[in-house]
Amino acid sequence: MLELQGIPVSPGVAIASALVLDADGYRIPRCIVPAADVDDEFARLREAVDVVSEQLEQSRLETTATAGRQTGDIFAAQLQMLHDPRLHSELEKRIGEERQSAAFAVSGVLHNYASALQKLENPFLADRAQDVLDIERQLLTQLGAVTRQPLQDLNEPVIVLSRMLTPSETAGLNREFVKGFCTEIGGPGGHTAIVAKGLEIPAVVGIGEFLPVIAGADCVIVDGDRGRLIIDPTEEVLEHYRQRAEYRRSLAQRLAQQSQLPATTTDGTRISLNANIEFPHETAACLQRGADGIGLYRTEFLYLSSDEEPSEEDHYQAYAEVIEQMNGRPVVIRTLDLGADKMGHGKRSQEENNPFLGLRSIRLSLRNLDLFRPQLRAVLRAAALGDVRVMFPLITTIAELRQARMLLNVVAEDLKEAGIPFRSDLPVGMMVEVPAAVIMLDHFACEVDFFSIGTNDLAQYTLAVDRSNESVADLYQSSDPAVLRLIQASIDVADQTQTPISVCGEMSSNPARALLLLGMGVRNLSVPPSALPRVKKAIRNVSIEQCEAIAERVRKLESARDVDLYLLDRLADLAPELVMQ
Numbered sequence: 001m002l003e004l005q006g007i008p009v010s011p012g013v014a015i016a017s018a019l020v021l022d023a024d025g026y027r028i029p030r031c032i033v034p035a036a037d038v039d040d041e042f043a044r045l046r047e048a049v050d051v052v053s054e055q056l057e058q059s060r061l062e063t064t065a066t067a068g069r070q071t072g073d074i075f076a077a078q079l080q081m082l083h084d085p086r087l088h089s090e091l092e093k094r095i096g097e098e099r100q101s102a103a104f105a106v107s108g109v110l111h112n113y114a115s116a117l118q119k120l121e122n123p124f125l126a127d128r129a130q131d132v133l134d135i136e137r138q139l140l141t142q143l144g145a146v147t148r149q150p151l152q153d154l155n156e157p158v159i160v161l162s163r164m165l166t167p168s169e170t171a172g173l174n175r176e177f178v179k180g181f182c183t184e185i186g187g188p189g190g191h192t193a194i195v196a197k198g199l200e201i202p203a204v205v206g207i208g209e210f211l212p213v214i215a216g217a218d219c220v221i222v223d224g225d226r227g228r229l230i231i232d233p234t235e236e237v238l239e240h241y242r243q244r245a246e247y248r249r250s251l252a253q254r255l256a257q258q259s260q261l262p263a264t265t266t267d268g269t270r271i272s273l274n275a276n277i278e279f280p281h282e283t284a285a286c287l288q289r290g291a292d293g294i295g296l297y298r299t300e301f302l303y304l305s306s307d308e309e310p311s312e313e314d315h316y317q318a319y320a321e322v323i324e325q326m327n328g329r330p331v332v333i334r335t336l337d338l339g340a341d342k343m344g345h346g347k348r349s350q351e352e353n354n355p356f357l358g359l360r361s362i363r364l365s366l367r368n369l370d371l372f373r374p375q376l377r378a379v380l381r382a383a384a385l386g387d388v389r390v391m392f393p394l395i396t397t398i399a400e401l402r403q404a405r406m407l408l409n410v411v412a413e414d415l416k417e418a419g420i421p422f423r424s425d426l427p428v429g430m431m432v433e434v435p436a437a438v439i440m441l442d443h444f445a446c447e448v449d450f451f452s453i454g455t456n457d458l459a460q461y462t463l464a465v466d467r468s469n470e471s472v473a474d475l476y477q478s479s480d481p482a483v484l485r486l487i488q489a490s491i492d493v494a495d496q497t498q499t500p501i502s503v504c505g506e507m508s509s510n511p512a513r514a515l516l517l518l519g520m521g522v523r524n525l526s527v528p529p530s531a532l533p534r535v536k537k538a539i540r541n542v543s544i545e546q547c548e549a550i551a552e553r554v555r556k557l558e559s560a561r562d563v564d565l566y567l568l569d570r571l572a573d574l575a576p577e578l579v580m581q
Helices: 035-067 069-082 085-096 102-118 123-142 167-171 191-199 235-256 280-288 312-326 361-367 369-385 398-418 435-439 455-463 470-475 481-497 511-520 529-540 544-554 560-574
Strands: 002-005 007-010 013-021 158-162 178-183 203-205 219-223 228-231 272-277 294-298 331-334 388-392 428-432 450-453 501-503 524-527
Touching: 007 191, 013 178, 013 235, 035 069, 035 085, 035 102, 035 123, 035 167, 069 123, 069 167, 085 102, 102 123, 123 167, 158 219, 167 191, 178 219, 191 203, 203 219, 219 235, 235 529, 272 280, 272 529, 280 312, 280 529, 294 312, 294 524, 312 331, 312 369, 361 369, 361 398, 369 388, 369 398, 388 398, 388 450, 398 428, 428 435, 435 455, 435 481, 450 481, 455 481, 481 501, 481 511, 481 560, 511 524, 511 529, 511 544, 511 560, 524 529, 544 560
Parallel strands: 013 158, 158 178, 178 203, 272 294, 272 524, 294 331, 331 388, 388 428, 428 450, 450 501, 501 524
Antiparallel strands: 002 228, 007 203, 013 219, 219 228
Protein backbone atom coordinates (compact mmCIF):
# COMPACT_ATOMS: atom_id res chain seq x y z
CA MET A 1 0.00 0.00 0.00
CA LEU A 2 1.19 3.50 -0.85
CA GLU A 3 -0.42 6.68 0.48
CA LEU A 4 0.26 10.02 -1.22
CA GLN A 5 -0.75 13.51 -0.13
CA GLY A 6 -2.00 16.24 -2.42
CA ILE A 7 -4.35 19.23 -2.44
CA PRO A 8 -8.03 18.46 -1.85
CA VAL A 9 -10.14 20.40 -4.34
CA SER A 10 -13.46 18.53 -4.34
CA PRO A 11 -14.71 16.55 -1.32
CA GLY A 12 -15.88 12.96 -1.20
CA VAL A 13 -14.54 9.41 -1.18
CA ALA A 14 -14.14 7.27 -4.31
CA ILE A 15 -12.92 3.67 -4.69
CA ALA A 16 -12.30 2.10 -8.11
CA SER A 17 -9.74 0.75 -10.56
CA ALA A 18 -7.15 3.17 -11.91
CA LEU A 19 -7.36 4.54 -15.44
CA VAL A 20 -3.98 6.07 -16.24
CA LEU A 21 -3.77 8.84 -18.84
CA ASP A 22 -0.70 10.49 -20.30
CA ALA A 23 1.87 8.58 -18.30
CA ASP A 24 4.51 9.54 -20.88
CA GLY A 25 2.91 12.57 -22.51
CA TYR A 26 3.22 12.97 -26.28
CA ARG A 27 5.53 14.63 -28.79
CA ILE A 28 4.78 15.58 -32.38
CA PRO A 29 7.70 14.79 -34.72
CA ARG A 30 9.09 17.59 -36.86
CA CYS A 31 7.51 17.37 -40.29
CA ILE A 32 8.21 19.61 -43.31
CA VAL A 33 5.68 19.36 -46.13
CA PRO A 34 6.26 19.97 -49.86
CA ALA A 35 5.30 23.40 -51.12
CA ALA A 36 2.49 21.84 -53.14
CA ASP A 37 0.88 20.53 -49.92
CA VAL A 38 0.86 23.81 -47.96
CA ASP A 39 -2.70 24.69 -49.02
CA ASP A 40 -3.87 21.25 -47.90
CA GLU A 41 -2.28 21.81 -44.47
CA PHE A 42 -4.08 25.16 -44.18
CA ALA A 43 -7.36 23.44 -45.04
CA ARG A 44 -6.74 20.70 -42.45
CA LEU A 45 -5.99 23.35 -39.81
CA ARG A 46 -9.15 25.35 -40.63
CA GLU A 47 -11.25 22.20 -40.42
CA ALA A 48 -9.70 21.25 -37.07
CA VAL A 49 -10.31 24.76 -35.69
CA ASP A 50 -13.96 24.60 -36.79
CA VAL A 51 -14.51 21.21 -35.12
CA VAL A 52 -12.80 22.25 -31.88
CA SER A 53 -14.84 25.47 -31.85
CA GLU A 54 -18.03 23.42 -32.01
CA GLN A 55 -16.78 21.11 -29.24
CA LEU A 56 -15.87 24.03 -26.96
CA GLU A 57 -19.23 25.67 -27.53
CA GLN A 58 -20.97 22.38 -26.72
CA SER A 59 -18.86 22.05 -23.55
CA ARG A 60 -19.83 25.60 -22.61
CA LEU A 61 -23.54 24.89 -23.02
CA GLU A 62 -23.46 21.54 -21.20
CA THR A 63 -21.31 22.80 -18.33
CA THR A 64 -23.47 25.91 -17.94
CA ALA A 65 -26.54 23.70 -17.65
CA THR A 66 -24.85 21.44 -15.10
CA ALA A 67 -22.62 23.76 -13.07
CA GLY A 68 -23.72 27.30 -13.86
CA ARG A 69 -22.84 30.10 -16.26
CA GLN A 70 -19.59 31.16 -14.59
CA THR A 71 -18.16 27.64 -14.83
CA GLY A 72 -19.33 27.38 -18.43
CA ASP A 73 -17.58 30.65 -19.21
CA ILE A 74 -14.25 28.84 -18.84
CA PHE A 75 -14.92 27.40 -22.29
CA ALA A 76 -15.94 30.79 -23.64
CA ALA A 77 -12.48 31.98 -22.64
CA GLN A 78 -10.93 29.01 -24.45
CA LEU A 79 -12.89 29.91 -27.57
CA GLN A 80 -11.36 33.37 -27.41
CA MET A 81 -7.89 31.80 -27.19
CA LEU A 82 -8.63 29.49 -30.13
CA HIS A 83 -9.61 32.42 -32.37
CA ASP A 84 -6.88 34.79 -31.20
CA PRO A 85 -5.46 36.61 -34.28
CA ARG A 86 -1.90 36.40 -32.99
CA LEU A 87 -2.16 32.61 -32.67
CA HIS A 88 -3.42 32.25 -36.22
CA SER A 89 -0.76 34.62 -37.51
CA GLU A 90 1.99 32.46 -35.99
CA LEU A 91 0.44 29.25 -37.30
CA GLU A 92 0.11 30.70 -40.80
CA LYS A 93 3.76 31.78 -40.74
CA ARG A 94 4.97 28.33 -39.67
CA ILE A 95 2.87 26.52 -42.26
CA GLY A 96 3.15 29.00 -45.12
CA GLU A 97 6.73 30.24 -44.77
CA GLU A 98 8.44 27.38 -42.91
CA ARG A 99 6.28 24.64 -44.51
CA GLN A 100 5.66 22.89 -41.20
CA SER A 101 2.84 20.38 -41.00
CA ALA A 102 -0.31 21.68 -39.32
CA ALA A 103 0.19 19.34 -36.34
CA PHE A 104 3.84 20.32 -35.84
CA ALA A 105 2.95 24.02 -36.08
CA VAL A 106 0.09 23.70 -33.59
CA SER A 107 2.25 21.76 -31.14
CA GLY A 108 5.14 24.21 -31.42
CA VAL A 109 3.17 27.43 -31.05
CA LEU A 110 0.78 26.36 -28.30
CA HIS A 111 3.44 24.47 -26.34
CA ASN A 112 5.57 27.63 -26.35
CA TYR A 113 2.61 29.65 -25.08
CA ALA A 114 1.95 27.15 -22.29
CA SER A 115 5.61 26.95 -21.27
CA ALA A 116 5.85 30.73 -21.03
CA LEU A 117 2.75 30.86 -18.82
CA GLN A 118 3.98 28.06 -16.55
CA LYS A 119 7.20 29.96 -15.86
CA LEU A 120 5.38 33.06 -14.61
CA GLU A 121 5.16 33.73 -10.88
CA ASN A 122 1.60 34.98 -11.38
CA PRO A 123 -0.55 31.99 -10.22
CA PHE A 124 -3.55 33.12 -12.26
CA LEU A 125 -1.61 33.17 -15.52
CA ALA A 126 0.24 29.96 -14.69
CA ASP A 127 -3.09 28.19 -14.27
CA ARG A 128 -4.12 29.34 -17.76
CA ALA A 129 -1.38 27.12 -19.22
CA GLN A 130 -3.74 24.18 -18.77
CA ASP A 131 -6.30 25.92 -20.97
CA VAL A 132 -3.70 26.38 -23.71
CA LEU A 133 -2.61 22.73 -23.52
CA ASP A 134 -6.26 21.72 -23.64
CA ILE A 135 -6.71 23.56 -26.96
CA GLU A 136 -3.47 22.03 -28.28
CA ARG A 137 -4.61 18.49 -27.49
CA GLN A 138 -8.01 19.00 -29.08
CA LEU A 139 -6.52 20.43 -32.27
CA LEU A 140 -3.93 17.64 -32.48
CA THR A 141 -6.66 15.05 -31.96
CA GLN A 142 -8.65 16.48 -34.87
CA LEU A 143 -5.48 16.54 -37.00
CA GLY A 144 -4.95 12.83 -36.25
CA ALA A 145 -1.67 13.39 -34.42
CA VAL A 146 -2.87 12.32 -30.97
CA THR A 147 -5.03 9.34 -30.12
CA ARG A 148 -8.19 10.24 -28.23
CA GLN A 149 -8.08 9.16 -24.59
CA PRO A 150 -10.44 6.31 -23.61
CA LEU A 151 -12.80 8.48 -21.53
CA GLN A 152 -15.87 8.28 -23.72
CA ASP A 153 -16.21 4.50 -23.96
CA LEU A 154 -16.11 3.52 -20.29
CA ASN A 155 -18.29 0.71 -19.01
CA GLU A 156 -17.01 0.27 -15.47
CA PRO A 157 -16.17 2.56 -12.51
CA VAL A 158 -12.70 4.10 -12.67
CA ILE A 159 -10.57 6.74 -10.99
CA VAL A 160 -8.72 8.81 -13.56
CA LEU A 161 -5.02 9.37 -12.82
CA SER A 162 -3.08 11.78 -15.00
CA ARG A 163 -0.24 14.25 -14.99
CA MET A 164 -2.95 16.86 -15.54
CA LEU A 165 -6.54 17.09 -16.68
CA THR A 166 -7.65 20.01 -18.79
CA PRO A 167 -10.93 21.83 -18.05
CA SER A 168 -12.64 20.33 -21.09
CA GLU A 169 -11.50 16.81 -20.16
CA THR A 170 -12.82 17.35 -16.64
CA ALA A 171 -16.15 18.72 -17.86
CA GLY A 172 -16.46 15.75 -20.23
CA LEU A 173 -15.93 13.09 -17.58
CA ASN A 174 -18.74 10.57 -17.52
CA ARG A 175 -19.82 10.80 -13.89
CA GLU A 176 -21.62 7.47 -14.13
CA PHE A 177 -18.25 5.72 -14.41
CA VAL A 178 -15.60 8.29 -13.41
CA LYS A 179 -15.82 8.29 -9.63
CA GLY A 180 -12.88 10.63 -8.96
CA PHE A 181 -9.55 11.82 -10.28
CA CYS A 182 -6.03 12.72 -9.17
CA THR A 183 -3.33 14.68 -10.97
CA GLU A 184 0.37 15.20 -10.49
CA ILE A 185 0.16 18.95 -11.04
CA GLY A 186 -2.46 21.63 -10.46
CA GLY A 187 -3.71 23.87 -7.71
CA PRO A 188 -6.95 24.77 -5.96
CA GLY A 189 -7.44 27.92 -8.07
CA GLY A 190 -7.07 26.26 -11.47
CA HIS A 191 -10.00 25.84 -13.83
CA THR A 192 -9.78 22.05 -13.57
CA ALA A 193 -10.29 22.26 -9.80
CA ILE A 194 -13.17 24.70 -10.19
CA VAL A 195 -14.95 22.48 -12.71
CA ALA A 196 -14.44 19.40 -10.49
CA LYS A 197 -15.92 21.19 -7.50
CA GLY A 198 -18.85 22.42 -9.56
CA LEU A 199 -19.58 18.89 -10.76
CA GLU A 200 -18.98 17.43 -7.26
CA ILE A 201 -16.43 14.85 -8.42
CA PRO A 202 -14.00 13.85 -5.61
CA ALA A 203 -10.60 15.14 -6.65
CA VAL A 204 -7.05 15.66 -5.44
CA VAL A 205 -4.43 17.63 -7.41
CA GLY A 206 -0.80 18.61 -7.01
CA ILE A 207 0.34 15.21 -5.68
CA GLY A 208 3.67 15.26 -7.50
CA GLU A 209 5.07 12.46 -9.65
CA PHE A 210 3.24 9.21 -8.99
CA LEU A 211 2.22 7.78 -12.39
CA PRO A 212 5.31 5.55 -12.77
CA VAL A 213 4.21 3.45 -9.78
CA ILE A 214 0.63 2.95 -11.02
CA ALA A 215 -0.64 0.02 -13.06
CA GLY A 216 -3.90 0.34 -14.95
CA ALA A 217 -5.70 -2.38 -12.98
CA ASP A 218 -4.66 -1.22 -9.50
CA CYS A 219 -7.37 -0.46 -6.95
CA VAL A 220 -7.04 3.10 -5.73
CA ILE A 221 -8.86 5.34 -3.26
CA VAL A 222 -9.37 9.08 -3.63
CA ASP A 223 -10.00 10.84 -0.33
CA GLY A 224 -11.16 14.26 -1.49
CA ASP A 225 -11.81 15.33 2.09
CA ARG A 226 -8.22 14.96 3.26
CA GLY A 227 -6.33 15.20 -0.04
CA ARG A 228 -5.12 11.60 -0.14
CA LEU A 229 -4.51 9.07 -2.90
CA ILE A 230 -4.14 5.50 -1.63
CA ILE A 231 -2.66 2.96 -4.05
CA ASP A 232 -3.20 -0.77 -3.57
CA PRO A 233 -4.91 -0.37 -0.18
CA THR A 234 -4.83 -3.26 2.26
CA GLU A 235 -8.09 -5.07 2.83
CA GLU A 236 -8.37 -3.34 6.20
CA VAL A 237 -7.97 0.15 4.70
CA LEU A 238 -10.26 -0.73 1.82
CA GLU A 239 -12.98 -1.85 4.20
CA HIS A 240 -12.53 1.30 6.28
CA TYR A 241 -13.08 3.52 3.23
CA ARG A 242 -16.01 1.42 2.03
CA GLN A 243 -17.64 1.97 5.39
CA ARG A 244 -16.82 5.68 5.23
CA ALA A 245 -18.35 6.00 1.77
CA GLU A 246 -21.47 4.10 2.79
CA TYR A 247 -21.77 6.06 6.00
CA ARG A 248 -21.49 9.34 4.09
CA ARG A 249 -24.34 8.26 1.84
CA SER A 250 -26.63 7.16 4.65
CA LEU A 251 -25.80 10.22 6.77
CA ALA A 252 -26.55 12.52 3.84
CA GLN A 253 -29.95 10.88 3.46
CA ARG A 254 -30.73 11.27 7.16
CA LEU A 255 -29.57 14.87 7.28
CA ALA A 256 -31.60 15.72 4.18
CA GLN A 257 -34.74 14.96 6.19
CA GLN A 258 -34.01 17.90 8.52
CA SER A 259 -32.96 20.31 5.77
CA GLN A 260 -35.98 22.59 6.16
CA LEU A 261 -35.94 22.58 9.97
CA PRO A 262 -34.53 25.70 11.66
CA ALA A 263 -31.02 25.73 13.14
CA THR A 264 -32.30 25.94 16.72
CA THR A 265 -30.47 24.65 19.80
CA THR A 266 -32.14 22.32 22.27
CA ASP A 267 -32.82 25.26 24.62
CA GLY A 268 -34.55 27.27 21.88
CA THR A 269 -31.84 29.66 20.64
CA ARG A 270 -32.25 30.34 16.94
CA ILE A 271 -28.99 30.41 14.99
CA SER A 272 -28.90 32.08 11.59
CA LEU A 273 -27.23 29.50 9.32
CA ASN A 274 -26.29 30.91 5.92
CA ALA A 275 -24.27 29.76 2.92
CA ASN A 276 -21.07 30.88 1.21
CA ILE A 277 -21.27 30.76 -2.59
CA GLU A 278 -19.17 31.63 -5.62
CA PHE A 279 -21.58 30.83 -8.45
CA PRO A 280 -25.25 31.74 -8.96
CA HIS A 281 -26.16 28.11 -9.66
CA GLU A 282 -25.19 27.20 -6.08
CA THR A 283 -28.31 28.90 -4.74
CA ALA A 284 -30.38 25.82 -5.65
CA ALA A 285 -28.29 23.65 -3.32
CA CYS A 286 -28.47 26.34 -0.61
CA LEU A 287 -32.26 26.38 -0.69
CA GLN A 288 -32.49 22.60 -0.90
CA ARG A 289 -30.30 22.30 2.19
CA GLY A 290 -32.21 24.90 4.15
CA ALA A 291 -29.91 27.95 4.18
CA ASP A 292 -31.40 31.03 5.84
CA GLY A 293 -29.64 33.23 3.29
CA ILE A 294 -26.33 33.91 1.56
CA GLY A 295 -23.86 35.07 4.18
CA LEU A 296 -21.00 35.47 1.72
CA TYR A 297 -21.30 35.83 -2.04
CA ARG A 298 -17.74 35.77 -3.35
CA THR A 299 -17.54 37.78 -6.55
CA GLU A 300 -14.01 36.82 -7.60
CA PHE A 301 -14.99 34.26 -10.20
CA LEU A 302 -16.53 36.99 -12.31
CA TYR A 303 -12.98 38.27 -12.75
CA LEU A 304 -11.26 34.88 -13.05
CA SER A 305 -13.56 33.26 -15.60
CA SER A 306 -12.83 35.66 -18.45
CA ASP A 307 -9.90 37.31 -20.18
CA GLU A 308 -11.68 40.65 -19.79
CA GLU A 309 -12.82 42.57 -16.75
CA PRO A 310 -16.52 42.00 -16.05
CA SER A 311 -18.80 44.84 -17.05
CA GLU A 312 -21.38 46.46 -14.80
CA GLU A 313 -24.03 44.40 -16.57
CA ASP A 314 -22.06 41.16 -15.98
CA HIS A 315 -22.03 41.96 -12.27
CA TYR A 316 -25.68 42.95 -12.21
CA GLN A 317 -26.94 39.84 -13.99
CA ALA A 318 -24.98 37.52 -11.69
CA TYR A 319 -26.20 39.27 -8.54
CA ALA A 320 -29.79 39.54 -9.78
CA GLU A 321 -29.89 35.80 -10.47
CA VAL A 322 -28.90 34.98 -6.89
CA ILE A 323 -31.19 37.58 -5.29
CA GLU A 324 -34.23 36.47 -7.26
CA GLN A 325 -33.63 32.80 -6.50
CA MET A 326 -33.20 33.51 -2.78
CA ASN A 327 -36.68 35.05 -2.86
CA GLY A 328 -36.44 37.55 -0.01
CA ARG A 329 -33.72 35.82 2.01
CA PRO A 330 -30.70 38.03 2.81
CA VAL A 331 -27.76 38.09 0.40
CA VAL A 332 -24.39 39.54 1.49
CA ILE A 333 -22.24 40.49 -1.50
CA ARG A 334 -18.53 40.86 -0.81
CA THR A 335 -16.64 43.12 -3.18
CA LEU A 336 -13.56 41.92 -5.04
CA ASP A 337 -11.21 39.94 -2.78
CA LEU A 338 -8.26 39.17 -5.06
CA GLY A 339 -4.65 40.23 -5.11
CA ALA A 340 -3.02 42.05 -7.98
CA ASP A 341 -1.03 38.83 -8.50
CA LYS A 342 -4.25 36.97 -9.36
CA MET A 343 -5.66 39.58 -11.73
CA GLY A 344 -5.10 38.50 -15.30
CA HIS A 345 -6.39 41.76 -16.79
CA GLY A 346 -4.29 44.74 -17.73
CA LYS A 347 -0.72 45.55 -16.77
CA ARG A 348 0.70 45.95 -13.33
CA SER A 349 3.32 48.54 -12.53
CA GLN A 350 5.45 46.09 -10.57
CA GLU A 351 5.56 42.47 -9.53
CA GLU A 352 4.15 41.46 -6.15
CA ASN A 353 7.00 40.01 -4.09
CA ASN A 354 4.62 39.18 -1.25
CA PRO A 355 1.04 39.18 -2.58
CA PHE A 356 -0.59 38.46 0.80
CA LEU A 357 0.91 41.66 2.17
CA GLY A 358 0.55 43.63 -1.02
CA LEU A 359 -2.04 45.15 -3.31
CA ARG A 360 -5.13 43.01 -2.78
CA SER A 361 -8.80 43.12 -1.81
CA ILE A 362 -10.05 46.59 -0.82
CA ARG A 363 -6.59 48.07 -1.46
CA LEU A 364 -6.70 46.91 -5.06
CA SER A 365 -10.26 48.18 -5.55
CA LEU A 366 -9.47 51.62 -4.14
CA ARG A 367 -6.42 51.91 -6.41
CA ASN A 368 -8.49 50.92 -9.47
CA LEU A 369 -11.71 52.90 -9.39
CA ASP A 370 -12.52 51.93 -12.98
CA LEU A 371 -12.63 48.38 -11.64
CA PHE A 372 -14.51 49.23 -8.43
CA ARG A 373 -17.21 51.61 -9.69
CA PRO A 374 -18.97 49.12 -12.00
CA GLN A 375 -19.17 46.58 -9.19
CA LEU A 376 -20.62 49.07 -6.73
CA ARG A 377 -23.13 50.33 -9.31
CA ALA A 378 -24.24 46.76 -9.97
CA VAL A 379 -24.59 45.99 -6.25
CA LEU A 380 -26.74 49.09 -5.66
CA ARG A 381 -28.93 48.28 -8.66
CA ALA A 382 -29.33 44.63 -7.68
CA ALA A 383 -30.15 45.63 -4.09
CA ALA A 384 -33.45 47.01 -5.35
CA LEU A 385 -34.50 43.41 -6.04
CA GLY A 386 -34.32 42.06 -2.47
CA ASP A 387 -32.63 41.94 0.94
CA VAL A 388 -29.06 42.76 -0.06
CA ARG A 389 -26.06 43.91 1.98
CA VAL A 390 -22.56 44.83 0.76
CA MET A 391 -19.34 43.92 2.55
CA PHE A 392 -15.78 45.20 2.07
CA PRO A 393 -12.87 42.72 2.50
CA LEU A 394 -9.52 43.12 4.26
CA ILE A 395 -10.33 46.44 5.89
CA THR A 396 -7.32 47.50 7.95
CA THR A 397 -7.79 51.22 8.60
CA ILE A 398 -10.67 53.61 9.21
CA ALA A 399 -9.50 55.64 6.19
CA GLU A 400 -9.95 52.65 3.86
CA LEU A 401 -13.46 52.03 5.08
CA ARG A 402 -14.46 55.68 4.79
CA GLN A 403 -13.02 55.91 1.30
CA ALA A 404 -14.97 52.83 0.21
CA ARG A 405 -18.19 54.15 1.75
CA MET A 406 -17.66 57.54 0.15
CA LEU A 407 -17.27 55.95 -3.26
CA LEU A 408 -20.45 53.96 -2.66
CA ASN A 409 -22.27 57.23 -1.93
CA VAL A 410 -20.84 58.88 -5.05
CA VAL A 411 -21.95 55.96 -7.20
CA ALA A 412 -25.42 56.12 -5.63
CA GLU A 413 -25.68 59.81 -6.57
CA ASP A 414 -24.68 58.97 -10.14
CA LEU A 415 -27.44 56.36 -10.35
CA LYS A 416 -29.95 58.78 -8.86
CA GLU A 417 -29.10 61.48 -11.41
CA ALA A 418 -29.39 58.95 -14.23
CA GLY A 419 -32.80 57.82 -13.01
CA ILE A 420 -31.64 54.21 -12.57
CA PRO A 421 -33.43 52.26 -9.79
CA PHE A 422 -31.25 51.35 -6.81
CA ARG A 423 -31.46 50.90 -3.06
CA SER A 424 -30.38 53.98 -1.13
CA ASP A 425 -30.26 52.46 2.38
CA LEU A 426 -28.00 49.51 1.56
CA PRO A 427 -26.51 48.01 4.78
CA VAL A 428 -22.71 48.16 4.71
CA GLY A 429 -20.40 45.74 6.51
CA MET A 430 -16.75 44.81 6.70
CA MET A 431 -14.71 41.65 6.97
CA VAL A 432 -12.67 41.27 10.16
CA GLU A 433 -9.55 39.55 8.84
CA VAL A 434 -6.49 41.25 10.29
CA PRO A 435 -5.41 41.86 13.89
CA ALA A 436 -5.36 45.62 13.26
CA ALA A 437 -9.09 45.55 12.54
CA VAL A 438 -9.78 43.65 15.75
CA ILE A 439 -7.79 46.13 17.81
CA MET A 440 -9.73 49.07 16.34
CA LEU A 441 -13.09 47.33 16.12
CA ASP A 442 -14.84 49.65 18.57
CA HIS A 443 -14.08 52.53 16.19
CA PHE A 444 -15.17 50.54 13.15
CA ALA A 445 -18.47 49.80 14.89
CA CYS A 446 -19.40 53.46 14.49
CA GLU A 447 -18.91 53.20 10.73
CA VAL A 448 -20.62 49.94 9.68
CA ASP A 449 -23.90 48.09 10.01
CA PHE A 450 -22.41 44.62 10.57
CA PHE A 451 -19.19 42.62 10.92
CA SER A 452 -18.19 39.28 9.43
CA ILE A 453 -15.13 37.43 10.73
CA GLY A 454 -13.06 35.78 8.01
CA THR A 455 -11.19 33.15 9.99
CA ASN A 456 -9.05 32.04 7.03
CA ASP A 457 -7.19 35.32 6.66
CA LEU A 458 -7.40 36.16 10.34
CA ALA A 459 -5.48 32.96 11.15
CA GLN A 460 -3.00 33.63 8.35
CA TYR A 461 -2.17 37.16 9.45
CA THR A 462 -2.21 36.41 13.17
CA LEU A 463 0.11 33.42 12.88
CA ALA A 464 2.30 34.85 10.06
CA VAL A 465 1.61 31.76 7.95
CA ASP A 466 1.08 31.70 4.20
CA ARG A 467 -1.80 29.21 4.04
CA SER A 468 -0.84 28.21 0.47
CA ASN A 469 2.71 27.28 1.51
CA GLU A 470 2.94 23.55 2.18
CA SER A 471 6.18 24.02 4.14
CA VAL A 472 4.35 25.79 6.97
CA ALA A 473 0.86 24.36 6.46
CA ASP A 474 0.95 22.63 9.84
CA LEU A 475 1.19 26.05 11.55
CA TYR A 476 -2.00 27.34 9.90
CA GLN A 477 -4.73 26.62 12.45
CA SER A 478 -7.85 28.72 12.96
CA SER A 479 -8.27 27.00 16.34
CA ASP A 480 -4.96 28.37 17.61
CA PRO A 481 -5.55 30.05 21.01
CA ALA A 482 -4.19 33.37 19.70
CA VAL A 483 -6.72 33.37 16.87
CA LEU A 484 -9.51 32.39 19.25
CA ARG A 485 -8.67 35.32 21.52
CA LEU A 486 -8.99 37.73 18.60
CA ILE A 487 -12.32 36.18 17.61
CA GLN A 488 -13.56 36.51 21.19
CA ALA A 489 -12.41 40.13 21.35
CA SER A 490 -14.35 40.86 18.15
CA ILE A 491 -17.50 39.23 19.50
CA ASP A 492 -17.21 41.20 22.76
CA VAL A 493 -16.96 44.53 20.87
CA ALA A 494 -19.91 43.57 18.68
CA ASP A 495 -21.99 42.81 21.79
CA GLN A 496 -20.99 46.04 23.50
CA THR A 497 -21.81 48.15 20.44
CA GLN A 498 -24.84 46.08 19.42
CA THR A 499 -23.35 45.46 15.99
CA PRO A 500 -24.43 42.20 14.30
CA ILE A 501 -21.51 39.83 13.75
CA SER A 502 -21.13 36.57 11.87
CA VAL A 503 -18.35 34.10 11.08
CA CYS A 504 -17.99 33.13 7.44
CA GLY A 505 -14.54 31.50 7.33
CA GLU A 506 -13.87 27.78 6.97
CA MET A 507 -13.76 27.47 10.77
CA SER A 508 -17.54 27.74 10.93
CA SER A 509 -18.00 24.83 8.49
CA ASN A 510 -16.41 22.41 10.98
CA PRO A 511 -19.25 21.20 13.26
CA ALA A 512 -17.00 20.89 16.32
CA ARG A 513 -15.56 24.38 15.88
CA ALA A 514 -19.03 25.74 15.12
CA LEU A 515 -20.14 24.67 18.61
CA LEU A 516 -17.16 26.52 20.05
CA LEU A 517 -18.20 29.66 18.16
CA LEU A 518 -21.72 29.40 19.59
CA GLY A 519 -20.22 29.17 23.06
CA MET A 520 -18.18 32.30 22.35
CA GLY A 521 -21.35 34.21 21.53
CA VAL A 522 -21.75 33.88 17.75
CA ARG A 523 -25.36 33.56 16.56
CA ASN A 524 -24.79 33.89 12.83
CA LEU A 525 -22.71 31.40 10.82
CA SER A 526 -22.07 31.14 7.09
CA VAL A 527 -20.70 27.91 5.60
CA PRO A 528 -20.25 26.21 2.20
CA PRO A 529 -23.50 24.64 0.93
CA SER A 530 -22.11 21.14 1.39
CA ALA A 531 -21.51 21.82 5.11
CA LEU A 532 -25.02 23.09 5.87
CA PRO A 533 -26.57 19.72 6.87
CA ARG A 534 -23.77 18.70 9.24
CA VAL A 535 -23.47 22.07 10.96
CA LYS A 536 -27.25 22.27 11.38
CA LYS A 537 -27.28 18.78 12.89
CA ALA A 538 -24.62 19.81 15.42
CA ILE A 539 -26.54 22.96 16.36
CA ARG A 540 -29.82 21.09 16.84
CA ASN A 541 -28.10 18.57 19.16
CA VAL A 542 -26.76 21.02 21.76
CA SER A 543 -27.80 23.74 24.19
CA ILE A 544 -26.14 27.13 24.46
CA GLU A 545 -25.18 26.24 28.02
CA GLN A 546 -23.25 23.21 26.74
CA CYS A 547 -21.54 25.36 24.10
CA GLU A 548 -20.56 27.97 26.69
CA ALA A 549 -19.02 25.22 28.81
CA ILE A 550 -17.01 24.14 25.75
CA ALA A 551 -15.77 27.70 25.22
CA GLU A 552 -14.83 28.07 28.89
CA ARG A 553 -12.73 24.90 28.77
CA VAL A 554 -11.05 25.89 25.48
CA ARG A 555 -9.91 29.23 26.98
CA LYS A 556 -7.60 27.24 29.27
CA LEU A 557 -5.92 25.26 26.47
CA GLU A 558 -2.56 26.29 25.01
CA SER A 559 -2.36 24.78 21.52
CA ALA A 560 -4.50 24.26 18.45
CA ARG A 561 -3.97 20.50 18.71
CA ASP A 562 -5.32 20.43 22.26
CA VAL A 563 -8.29 22.54 21.19
CA ASP A 564 -9.17 20.33 18.23
CA LEU A 565 -8.82 17.09 20.18
CA TYR A 566 -11.08 18.44 22.93
CA LEU A 567 -13.65 19.73 20.44
CA LEU A 568 -13.72 16.40 18.62
CA ASP A 569 -14.31 14.59 21.91
CA ARG A 570 -17.20 16.90 22.78
CA LEU A 571 -18.72 16.54 19.31
CA ALA A 572 -18.51 12.75 19.68
CA ASP A 573 -20.50 13.06 22.93
CA LEU A 574 -23.08 15.55 21.69
CA ALA A 575 -23.53 14.57 18.02
CA PRO A 576 -21.88 11.15 17.55
CA GLU A 577 -23.36 10.68 14.07
CA LEU A 578 -21.10 13.43 12.76
CA VAL A 579 -17.91 11.78 14.01
CA MET A 580 -18.45 8.20 12.85
CA GLN A 581 -16.77 8.52 9.48
